[in-house]
Amino acid sequence: MDELTRDEPNLQIFPIIGMGGIGKTTLARSTFVNPYVVHFFEKRIWLRISQEYSIREILVGLLNDGKDQESNETLAELGERLYKSLCHQRYLIVMDDVWSTRASDDLKLFFPNNRNGSQVILTTRLSSVAVSLGSHNPYLVNFLDDAKSWNLLCQKVFAQEVCPHPELEEIENVNSLANLGSDDYCLKILSLSYNNLPIHLKPCFLYFGVFLEDHDIFVSELMKLWVVEGFIKPTTNKSLEEVAEDYLNDLIGRNLILVQTRRLNGKANICTIHGLLRDLCLREFEKEHFIHVPKVQYTSFSKVADDRCLGCCHATTLQVRNLTKVLSHVVSQSAALASLPVYCAYRNMTANLVRIRSAPVKYSDKEFLHPTRLRCLCVLSFTDLKFVSPSMIHVLWNLQILDLDAVGREIVLPYEIWEMPQLRNIRVYSAPLPDPRVSQDCTILENLQKLSFIKNLQFSEEILERIPNLKKLRICYVGDMEWSYYGFHMLACFLQLKSLYIYNVNFSLENITFPVSLKKLTLSSCKIPWEDMTILCSLLPNLEELELYENAFKGNEWNQVEGEFPRLKILLIFESDLLSWRLENIHFPILETLVLRRMHLLEEIPSGIGDIPTLQLIELRDCRDSVVNSAKRILEEQQSLGNESLQLDVL
Template sequence: MAYAALVSLAQIIDQIIHHNDQYSTFLHSKQQIKCLHDHIIFLQAFLEDFPEKLTNSLEGRIRDTTYEAENIIEYFISEHVRSEYDLKKPCAELKKSLKEMDSITEEVMEIKNSVRSGDVQLISDFSNASSSPRLALAPTVKDIMVGFDDDLMAIKTRLCGESSKLEVVPIFGMGGIGKTTLARNAFEDPLIVEHFQIRAWVTVSQDYTAQAILSGLQVSIEAFHEKHEQRNGSMEEYVYRSLKGRRYLIVMDDMWSTEAWDDVMRVLPNDHNGSRIMLTTRLSNVAVYADSSSPVHEMQFMDANQSWNLLRQKVFKQEQCPRELEDIGRMIARSRRGLPLAIVVIAGLLSTGSKSRASWKNIAKNGSLAVSTHDEHFAKILSLSYIHLPHHLRPCFLYMGGFPEDYQIRVSKLVKLWAVEGFLKPSGSKNCEETAEEYLKDLVKRSLVLVTKRKSNGRIKSCSLHDLLRDMCIKTAQEEKFLQVMNRYVDNILLKSIKKQRRLSIHYVDFFTTIHRSGTVRTMMYFLQDLSSPSFIKGFRLLRILDLVNIFFRYFPTEVLKLHQLRYLALDCDTMIPPSISNLQNLQTLIIHSKRISRSIHHTICLPFEIWKMTQLRHLISFRFFALPNLLGPTSALENLQTLSVVTIFKCTIGVLKMIPNLKKLGICIYSSGFNWENYHLDNLVHLHQLEKFKLVIRGGVYPQNLNLAFPTTLKKLTLDCSLLPYEDMAVFGDLPNLEVLKLRNYACRGPKWETNEGQFPRLKFLLIKDSDLQHWITESSHFPSLQCLVLRSCNKLRKIPDDIGEIPTLELIEVDDQNISLVESAKRIKEEQQSWGNDYLQVRIKNRH
């Protein structure tokens, strides 16, 4: 983690050098600071140019020395803010670190000169292949099962069998063999979707609780089926009522104990209607325990041809494999011993490197070490994949090990965390968040990160790590002093290790009774829901990131206001934010959850006027509602603010918008019963020249008759929730040249007819209309020239999808719900017509609303 440490310290020193007025106390050490900066830039460039030329011990020295220098500087800054500093001690300590950095630089310079003179062999094709950053995103296509056609057919046959009794279909095999992939393909197969009235998926894992499984079933039922039971009574009752009387398919993925089955079986009704339960497990006793009379479907390893076909598809997609690579490729595939996940991982390494025979020979040589068990063999492959990650991607990958097993990591959160960590190095015109998203795409392309959900525009919405990859992340991150996962009691050995770590991920409640202070920890993420007191925070004065979003605070924890280095703060509280929040002048992201309070306009988080003085803010987010204060006096513009959502009692006056000129994402809620909506001046949004995403929610039962809207040409995504805009006014959206996503929810538009015009919606890719009284839709294919996905939900009066919609050459999916039979038939008819013309790309999805 030397590279990550160097990038982080370089950013801090840049701030000091370019903001002399703010860091005037460093004038006494100005020469030392500049000298240290020169060393850091040199070492950073060396790692970028010669990533394989440092020994582990030398890289460890760079990391530790950089961390020590960063500790000194940040502690000095912290003490200066508190007016408790003494110049002599930090200057002396910094001088010691600088001396060690001199020694390291001399040693690295010798290595660099040796490389240039030829005394050290230049970087091999293998190194170049795996360490050069390739940020292009792989094509967005659905994974196709390779080599498991017979398995899929067997599972589908059992799921749709004639037996009316409740049956269990266990899928058994070792980790990485494809159990979940097989289950997922069966679960999403159109035949299965049509056969079952309700489907739900829950991942169990080792650290399961009965409550977590039931909660997962509840969330899955709601996610897959919009019309569901009311949340009355317990979760057990909810799940039972949702399934009762319906033919259902439940998938219990990654089961590790028979107790998990016992805990769930009692809430699954048996109505003798052909319902099925599919489970995946690595343990044969669990597979047999669920239903001893039900045959276990045991996954087999791939044979040589299947392994090669999977490798070839992952590396070359639709292209042909060069003839000179086929024999070495077959050897690489064969060496993975038929384990699909291992093949996918090595394919990720091959696909991002040089497709030359010499490069592939190097990979075959380094990746085919003799091992005694499949687990060890797979661990070798994972280690190889990590070792050959570019230095800039390593901290991003290890960071993901801090999230719990099977955790659905929201990309919007992940990129914000990476952005404030300090280990990203933005390039060109991209900001930190955009750079983070590019890094994530690269990790996905290398098959190290799994995409679990995509947004309507195709971008990644959530992701996760396979548990084996996560295990490797946790082990490596601890060894690198990068991150420590706290999931057990803190003994003396672990306590000693913690004091050297930069980041802590807390999964065990006993942690804060054991350790109360650390000068090295910069990040603390807490994934439990129990905390007796926030007083522990005072012991971690140099924190940059504090994520306590899983802990409910009735009152704002004032202890956080002492953390002057804080850049990211996420809390769950239901009270006003104190004016002293402005003490956190380095804060870039403020996220306030309020999970225990209903999303009502009457439950609004009130921000103080001082929020306008926090010039470093980039993201101000509430998962309920914010109330921004009026501008009462002179203040600075929040020029860095990119996200403001969801805000209410917010009037878009020219004066206010000038204070947030670079906003990219804005969410506004108007409560029409209590306010005059015309005073919101929504036509002034046109002056936000960086705005890309806008969401408008109107609540209160009294809606505007003539909503005056105007948007900048930069807008890419627009969501309207209950605005009742006449369809004849839709031109205000159709004329937006860059609009890609349009979501019209809850009668966002009104009227029986919508007629579009030529030249509108030139770049629109995704259109959602949900809850609408629309009856007649008149359009032509040329009116939506870029449309890829059309979703119509609860459009009960619309009897037909315009035939011309099927003529749109870019259209890939039409989705309708099963409540409107006319629309279902219309969608099927469009698909059949397109198939008759040879268009097999258009898919029709029928959503079950029961």
């Protein structure tokens, strides 16, 4: 009400956004009928906009205080009459439940800007509509936390903030209560959001139903699964992973998916789905026959007494028809992973697994089924993982994600992974890549986008030729080999590489070249002299994120020079022996986020940081008091200059 009635003469559009059913209309209505607002505005009109709206019906409604009446006038005549009726009055118009920018665009011409404080409120589930139409910052209707929800309930029921009858505190599941009744009122409201989705987003949204209720969903894992399920439509200029990110942002913008945490670059890191929306997904599962969800959603593979068996699965999981992911917890050390079967502990039910598209593979004196439809294979083992050569892993010709973790034990990959052209993501914890020259197959892994936690990767022409489109690379080095042995001068040949992580190699920057495409660089335990930072900058003109962990650079002093990192937006330094740091605002001209963690020796943050006009956040974790105090001085100085955008986060 304060925003609506303050001394702002120009016509403004106030968007109220949030999930369907969260209370946007209730908030707008309570404001609309408030006596002060009623007194302030000479004319008030409430109009509900449907998904399939008629501009004629809207204009007639606006002219008749929201009532539907017959009219023979043309659209132009109706619009002109509305404009004139509003022209000399201070008016408030509420457009409730707007689903597209088109509805408001069609009407804005008829809303005169009288410069007398007239206002328009619109409620919408779509953030894109709010941003496109709103001339005022959107008001986001958020969820109440548990404490506020409980207090509200007690106030409404008992007229006090505590429950006088403790035996009443144990209540049923809220979702089940919300859906009681013959018409399932809540789900009907939410179904409008689902029905409004474009066809390519519907399977992506429904896929959230396979996750457990209240489950935190890592965005990187979700998008990988979308890709392997075939939900993502390829485009010319973007990878499937980039398109998947666009899809997720669209669902977030429609307030169907909730963001729990974000990365330093602002991208969603962990998301979740509201319980009622998950119920909607499950209901649509049944209607569309989209995915068969077994009662046991988690298939556990573990070592059994018979060492000839790689694992066992519960009989209830035999109903799964399109197996796309197998999670193995413990694998026998002597087992050939190439023969990994979907094996049922109930021998007489093994035949039922024929429903999985499979090929027979001999293992010991038994014949098991080999799931060739697998697209994602994740193995977590507490013993060594050594593939037997020659391996049959390439029989998994649909495999797109290979994720192996032996929890500190040895992993040996077979050379046959060079014969799997569908692979998009290989993540193996501290295992070397096999030499591609051993393979007789000359397949190029054109789809491979990510290669993570590879040990002692040696760059060679053969490696570069086989994975030309790599975009994300994470390498860890162990042993005493000279850094020159690994061929870092070949790095620039990865023309598509955007993100690079290097751990534990003491190299010289003078003989290294980086691809100009690189946007993010993470270095850990590399012990590069701080004075070589200038060299690094000259090699990375397009770098946007720089993360330095555990003495990535060594020395006590960092004196920056003009021109360093002209495009850097995020700088993170974690655990360094740095004492003194000197810079001016020209060194990081567009820096947005500075994060310092466990900087126990650093004396203070350079005051010039505060003069960077784009800086939005300084985050400090486990730093000296003098560092915290210097950050507070920077914040106070900026606030005194009218800069309210800078935030300080200290823990």
